[in-house]
Amino acid sequence: MATAQAIPHPVVHETHHHETDFWRTYIFSTDHKVIGIQYAITALFFLFFGFLLMLMMRWQIAHPGQPVPLVGALLENTLRTAQGGSLAAKGVISADLYNMFGAMHGTIMVFMAIVPLAFAAFGNYVVPLMIGAPDMAFPRVNMASYQAYVIGGLIMFVSFFIPDGAAQAGWTSYSPLATSIASNGQAFWLVGMVCLITSSLLGAVNFIATIIQLRAPGMTWMRLPFFVWAQFVTAFLLLLAFPPLEAAGVMQLMDKVAHTSFFLPTGLAVGGTLAGVSGGGSPLLWQHLFWFLGHPEVYVLILPAMGIVAEIIANNTRKPLWGYKSLVYSALTIGFLSFIVWAHHMYLTGMGTRVATFFQTTTMIISIPSVIILTCMFLSLWGGSIRFNTPMLFVMAFLPMFGIGGLTGLPLGFNFSDLHLHDTYYIIAHFHYIVAPGTIFALFAGVYYWFPKITGRMMSEFWGKVHFWGSLIFMNLIFQPMFAQGMAGMLRRMVDGGANYSQAQVPDAIGGLNAHMLDLHRYILYAAVGLGLAQIPFIVNLFWSINNGPRVTSDNPWQATTLEWQTPTPPPHGNFDQAPEVYRGPYEYSVPGHGTDFTPQNEPEPRVTNPKTKPLTA
Amino acid sequence: MDIPYTVQPRPDTGLYNAKVGIWLFLASEVMLFGALFSSYILLRVGAVEGYWPHGWLNIPIGTANTLVLITSSITTVMAWASLKMNQFGRFKFYHACTILFAMTFVGIKSYEYHDKFTHYSIKLANGKIADGHLVEKSKDFNLEKKTGEMVIHGHEVNFAEATGEKLQEELKSIYDIRSPEGRKAKHSELRYNASQIASMETYGPWHNTYTAIYFTLTGLHALHVIGGALVIGFLWSFGGKMWKTDPERFTNRIEISGLFWHFVDLVWIFLFPVLYLL
Numbered sequence: 052m053a054t055a056q057a058i059p060h061p062v063v064h065e066t067h068h069h070e071t072d073f074w075r076t077y078i079f080s081t082d083h084k085v086i087g088i089q090y091a092i093t094a095l096f097f098l099f100f101g102f103l104l105m106l107m108m109r110w111q112i113a114h115p116g117q118p119v120p121l122v123g124a125l126l127e128n129t130l131r132t133a134q135g136g137s138l139a140a141k142g143v144i145s146a147d148l149y150n151m152f153g154a155m156h157g158t159i160m161v162f163m164a165i166v167p168l169a170f171a172a173f174g175n176y177v178v179p180l181m182i183g184a185p186d187m188a189f190p191r192v193n194m195a196s197y198q199a200y201v202i203g204g205l206i207m208f209v210s211f212f213i214p215d216g217a218a219q220a221g222w223t224s225y226s227p228l229a230t231s232i233a234s235n236g237q238a239f240w241l242v243g244m245v246c247l248i249t250s251s252l253l254g255a256v257n258f259i260a261t262i263i264q265l266r267a268p269g270m271t272w273m274r275l276p277f278f279v280w281a282q283f284v285t286a287f288l289l290l291l292a293f294p295p296l297e298a299a300g301v302m303q304l305m306d307k308v309a310h311t312s313f314f315l316p317t318g319l320a321v322g323g324t325l326a327g328v329s330g331g332g333s334p335l336l337w338q339h340l341f342w343f344l345g346h347p348e349v350y351v352l353i354l355p356a357m358g359i360v361a362e363i364i365a366n367n368t369r370k371p372l373w374g375y376k377s378l379v380y381s382a383l384t385i386g387f388l389s390f391i392v393w394a395h396h397m398y399l400t401g402m403g404t405r406v407a408t409f410f411q412t413t414t415m416i417i418s419i420p421s422v423i424i425l426t427c428m429f430l431s432l433w434g435g436s437i438r439f440n441t442p443m444l445f446v447m448a449f450l451p452m453f454g455i456g457g458l459t460g461l462p463l464g465f466n467f468s469d470l471h472l473h474d475t476y477y478i479i480a481h482f483h484y485i486v487a488p489g490t491i492f493a494l495f496a497g498v499y500y501w502f503p504k505i506t507g508r509m510m511s512e513f514w515g516k517v518h519f520w521g522s523l524i525f526m527n528l529i530f531q532p533m534f535a536q537g538m539a540g541m542l543r544r545m546v547d548g549g550a551n552y553s554q555a556q557v558p559d560a561i562g563g564l565n566a567h568m569l570d571l572h573r574y575i576l577y578a579a580v581g582l583g584l585a586q587i588p589f590i591v592n593l594f595w596s597i598n599n600g601p602r603v604t605s606d607n608p609w610q611a612t613t614l615e616w617q618t619p620t621p622p623p624h625g626n627f628d629q630a631p632e633v634y635r636g637p638y639e640y641s642v643p644g645h646g647t648d649f650t651p652q653n654e655p656e657p658r659v660t661n662p663k664t665k666p667l668t669a
Numbered sequence: 670m671d672i673p674y675t676v677q678p679r680p681d682t683g684l685y686n687a688k689v690g691i692w693l694f695l696a697s698e699v700m701l702f703g704a705l706f707s708s709y710i711l712l713r714v715g716a717v718e719g720y721w722p723h724g725w726l727n728i729p730i731g732t733a734n735t736l737v738l739i740t741s742s743i744t745t746v747m748a749w750a751s752l753k754m755n756q757f758g759r760f761k762f763y764h765a766c767t768i769l770f771a772m773t774f775v776g777i778k779s780y781e782y783h784d785k786f787t788h789y790s791i792k793l794a795n796g797k798i799a800d801g802h803l804v805e806k807s808k809d810f811n812l813e814k815k816t817g818e819m820v821i822h823g824h825e826v827n828f829a830e831a832t833g834e835k836l837q838e839e840l841k842s843i844y845d846i847r848s849p850e851g852r853k854a855k856h857s858e859l860r861y862n863a864s865q866i867a868s869m870e871t872y873g874p875w876h877n878t879y880t881a882i883y884f885t886l887t888g889l890h891a892l893h894v895i896g897g898a899l900v901i902g903f904l905w906s907f908g909g910k911m912w913k914t915d916p917e918r919f920t921n922r923i924e925i926s927g928l929f930w931h932f933v934d935l936v937w938i939f940l941f942p943v944l945y946l947l
Contacts, residue, residue: 185670188686252697260689264674290697295704302708302885311874311881313708317717331720331878336711340704341817625670 081190082624086197087176089507093566094168097204098491101159102583104152109579110146112548113572118142119481132213133234149546150219151236156209158240159224161348162247163204165490169355170289171200171254174282174498176505180615180622181276183267183631183653188260196253210239221544223345224315226337230307231321241304247295251289258286267614267653269633273379274652276613276637280379282356284386285351292347292390299340306332313337335400350389352486353453354382356493357424360446363496364428366611367443368435369648371638374427381420381427388417389615396573398469405465414464421457425450436641436648441515445496448523449489456484459534474544477537480530488526495522498593503608508621514588521585528578532571539568548572610649612639616669617651672780676918684798691925695932698893702936706885709943712878719840720831722879723947725849725872727781731945734777735937741770742934745901745927752920757912764905769900776890789821790876791861791869796829801857802842815864824854859921883944893933900926 079084107126108117119126120192123142130138130148138148175193180185187193215234218224229237262283266275275283302313302474310328314337317330365372372378393401394410429450437443459481462468472478496520503509540562541549550556554563607616614633620624639657641651646658678685711722748763784802791799801823810817826839842854870876874884904922911919 095924185672188672190672192690251696255697256690256693258860259693260686263689264679264684264686265672290693290702294701296709298701298708301889302881303703305874305881305885309874309881311885313712313881313885327794329875329881332714332718332881333711333715336708339711340708343704538798616922627670629674631833 066341071631079194081186081194083175083179083187083190084505084622086193087172087174089197090167090174090200091558093201094164094172097279098164098168100208101164102157102586104149104156104159106579107144108149108152108156109572109576110626111149111312111574113467115547115550116143119144129212130216131214131523132216133210138641139218144546146546147219150221150389151211151217153544154218154221154224154240155211157245158207160486161222161352162206162244163200164641165352165486166251166289166348166493166495167200169490170251170258170282170285171499172260173355173359174285174492175254177501177615178279178282179261179265180614180618180626182262182265182270183614183626183627183633184261184265185627185630187257188264189257192253193257196250196257199246199253201251203243203250206239206243206246210236210246213239223341224303226303226306226332226334227316227319227321227326229337230303230315231319231326234460238304238307241300241307244300245297247555249301251293255286255290255293258282259290262286262459267630267633269626271633271651273376274633275635276358277361277375277382278355278358280382281354281361287386288347288351288354288389288478292344292351293539294338297342299337299364302340303337310529335397338397338400339394339450342396343390345396346393347389348447349482349485350385352490354385356449356490359384359493359497359500360449361431362611362613363442363446364435364608365638365640366500367440367446368432368439369438369562370431370435371636371640371641372427373433374423375636375638377423378427381423384420385417387422388413392417392591395464395469398466399473411464411466418457418461418464425454432494438501441510441512441519442500444498444516444519445492445499448519449492449496450491452488452523452526453485456481456486456489459484472537474542475537476533476541476543479543480533480537483530483533488523491523495519495589496605500609501615502593502596502600503603503620504606504615504618505621506597506600508543508598508602509594509608510592510600513665514592517593518585518589521588522582525578525582525585529575529582532575536568536571539564541568544555607651612649612651613637614652617653623636676915677907678920687921687925688928691928695928698932698936700887702886702939705882705889706939706943709882709886712882716878719837720844720877720924722843722877724851724881725847726883726945727784728945730777731941734774735941737770737774737777738934738937741767741774742931744770745930748930749920749923749927752923754910755911755916761905762877764901764923768898768902768905771894771901774894775891775898777885785872785880785884788822788872789819789869790872791821792867793825793861794865794867797825797827798843799823799825799860799861801856804858810863812863812866815862817863820858820860822856822858824856825859826854875882885943886940890933890936893936897926897930897933902931 067104077085080089100101107119107122119142123139126136126139126144126148126254132138138145138151144152175187207217213235215236217236218229218240219234219236220229224237224240230241244592262275262279302311305311306313306315312329315326315328315330315332316334319328319330331545332425351651361372361378392410392414394445395414398407399409432447459477463472463478463481499510499515540552541564542552545551548562549569552560552564553569554560554565554569557563603620606618606620609616614631615622618630632655633652636654639645639652641648641649642657644657649659672686674686676685676875682689707886710899744763744766748767751757751759751763787803789799789801789803793799796920799821801821804820804822806819807817810819824842826842828836828839831839838850838853841848841850845851846854904919904926908919908922911922
């Protein structure tokens with residue numbers, strides 16, 4: 052018979068109360084957590100869009116000259132030529148449009164999906180929390196970097212819809228082709244790149260300054276979680292490697308609009324007539340400047356992923372990472388060496404043997420720290436008490452997948468074998484193995500892992516596992532055949548999938564592609580569709596779990612040691628009331644003598660269940 | 670929790686946050702201009718013998734600009750030092766000088782650019798090349814319609830018919846105008862009808878790779894001068910507010926903008942010998 056009575060409870064006042072409207076809180080925010088989520092949403096959108104471009108390309112390769120199902124009419128009506136016709140007349144992807152899809156797929160995936168997701172999204176959200184900082188060192192610069200990214204992304208996206216469409220000279224934009232094409236797509240690409248590079252530079256400055264200056268008391272360099280080290284090196288790569296591409300972009304833009312000849316050789320003829328330019332330039336100059344960024348860029352793509360893998364392995368094996376110092380020094384070495392290997396992308400430009408030998412040597416040397424990192428991670432599993440949750444599954448798959456990707460890079464690092472494999476499907480398989488079942492798996496793992504800190508809810512384990520197995524199987528079915536195709540001589544960027552070079556079409560040619568190699572295109576297409584379907588559980592899971600996933604019962608559901616888990620869920624603006632004090636390293640899991648199997652970094656005294664057992668460390 | 674070390678330096682690094690930030694940014698700028706300088710080297714090394722220009726830029730004017738920038742760097746330091754000594758009035762004076770010097774630099778540069786954009790290289794129908802500065806162009810001058818005429822002050826060269834020593838002399842009269850052979854060319858007023866002209870262009874970035882890298886390098890540098898001047902100008906005009914509420918933080922901002930300004934000056938110290946003297 053008790054009547055419910057409102058129990059008066061004290062009103063909790065926030066110590067730091069900001070009256071901010073919707074716009075300042077969610078759109079024009081300077082809070083690193085909001086900016087991190089903004090980066091993540093935008094990057095995931097571009098990842099999805101880049102995936103669609105790939106699907107259309109794979110359709111064309113498997114069914115050259117046939118109208119694209121589902122979206123053929125949409126392509127025909129939205130993508131126009133300068134003459135007023137369509138780039139996809141009757142729903143068929145023209146050769147120019149195929150090249151556009153190819154160039155933009157690469158550009159979007161690298162610069163607008165993976166780097167913003169791996170570096171900017173995860174880095175922005177997690178790094179300040181992990182080091183015990185209230186925010187990034189420069190919150191307004193942080194907001195500016197996101198806005199530059201959106202502007203650059205929009206320019207790139209919009210370029211599809213201008214007359215004659217987007218850039219079509221590959222994501223590598225080699226001159227003279229890039230500027231000889233009459234359309235303005237390349238100009239849009241270059242302006243977009245300048246915006247994206249600006250965004251990355253601002254972000255890089257922020258990350259480095261934050262990690263140097265805002266580590267909480269007691270957070271020494273060698274107590275930093277490996278994820279922070281990885282982001283630190285990545286930031287340096289972006290800071291120092293991007294500006295040469297920015298310079299090159301300005302120069303190529305001048306070639307396009309100011310009729311300079313930075314990259315145009317004397318005597319250049321376009322379409323049979325002499326181009327009216329001064330000449331005297333060097334196409335190789337563009338390649339050197341591009342790849343000077345291009346190579347560090349691939350380490351930008353992998354290092355944050357390795358950081359995520361390291362954190363999740365330590366957490367789910369309940370033991371410290373094996374070889375923390377080796378990991379740190381290897382990451383630093385990779386950072387340094389990545390600046391002196393770039394011309395291994397240019398072995399076929401006619402370089403002399405001395406230069407080729409130099410780059411082969413540095414390329415072989417750089418594989419050593421990469422293998423050290425992978426080995427440390429494999430060894431970290433030994434003797435672990437492994438929890439096979441969704442993040443751990445992705446991370447464990449990362450190890451062999453990145454292994455395959457890395458090992459298949461070895462014949463490419465050598466000049467003599469690269470002669471045969473350069474610009475073939477082998478290359479596509481190699482780098483996609485690293486980025487797709489490599490980096491992207493680590494990023495998926497990171498989403499499942501940090502989701503409960505951001506939202507206070509867990510994602511569905513069941514659908515996570517469905518997502519995992521589907522992605523793993525289909526990724527391999529897509530890219531494994533490409534190694535064979537590449538070794539058989541199938542070249543990249545061919546709109547007809549190689550039909551022009553097939554034994555069917557030119558029976559007398561030596562080394563023509565046999566029917567089986569071309570047939571593989573169909574199976575790859577089916578696998579690509581399968582991969583797309585396998586992402587549906589992930590997308591649904593992600594959005595549904597925000598409001599409906601099982602609530603976490605603690606702020607630290609994974610029982611992790613790092614500082615981001617020692618905050619309220621989600622962390623409030625300012626993250627910590629006062630700077631946390633760090634007493635120990637990042638991976639105190641299963642330390643003998645401690646009462647629990649993990650001790651957070653800011654725990655002064657480890658919990659002791661048996662008072663008779665003395666802790667090893669204070 | 671507030672962001673620490675925005676004004677007070679962090680003990681183990683001895684730096685406040687913005688100082689770390691600006692040095693990192695300057696490192697990226699070194700890579701940016703470094704890439705352009707590297708491109709200059711590659712283009713020059715790859716140029717055909719005798720065709721890389723020398724003496725196309727006026728050294729006294731360049732020297733004047735160099736002194737302008739160096740002096741502006743000095744006034745930048747004086748401005749910061751004035752704030753450190755709590756002398757806001759002197760800070761205002763010194764940074765006003767800095768801004769004036771910046772505008773002088775850009776003004777002189779504009780004059781140099783104008784000189785290039787009025788310097789014509791005219792391919793005549795008879796195979797010769799007329800090279801000189803524009804004196805006047807008739808109102809009805811139209812190259813496509815072949816109407817009108819133009820007058821330049823310069824000289825004619827003939828690369829087509831010259832060989833050996835004569836060709837070297839002709840080349841030098843265009844490309845190496847500081848050399849004795851280059852100085853020999855006599856300049857006079859030359860008048861051409863549009864019908865005598867096959868094509869023509871000014872000494873803009875399109876003219877050859879030297880002008881291309883010259884305009885790109887100095888153009889990007891000038892943008893940095895303008896940007897730096899705008900920031901210093903903003904702090905000069907609206908900074909007084911922060912001087913009253915947080916003088917140390919304001920002084921740090923002047924230090925940061927000063928560091929950027931020194932970098933801009935340093936880039937010019939490299940640009941001047943490379944483009945003007947070599």
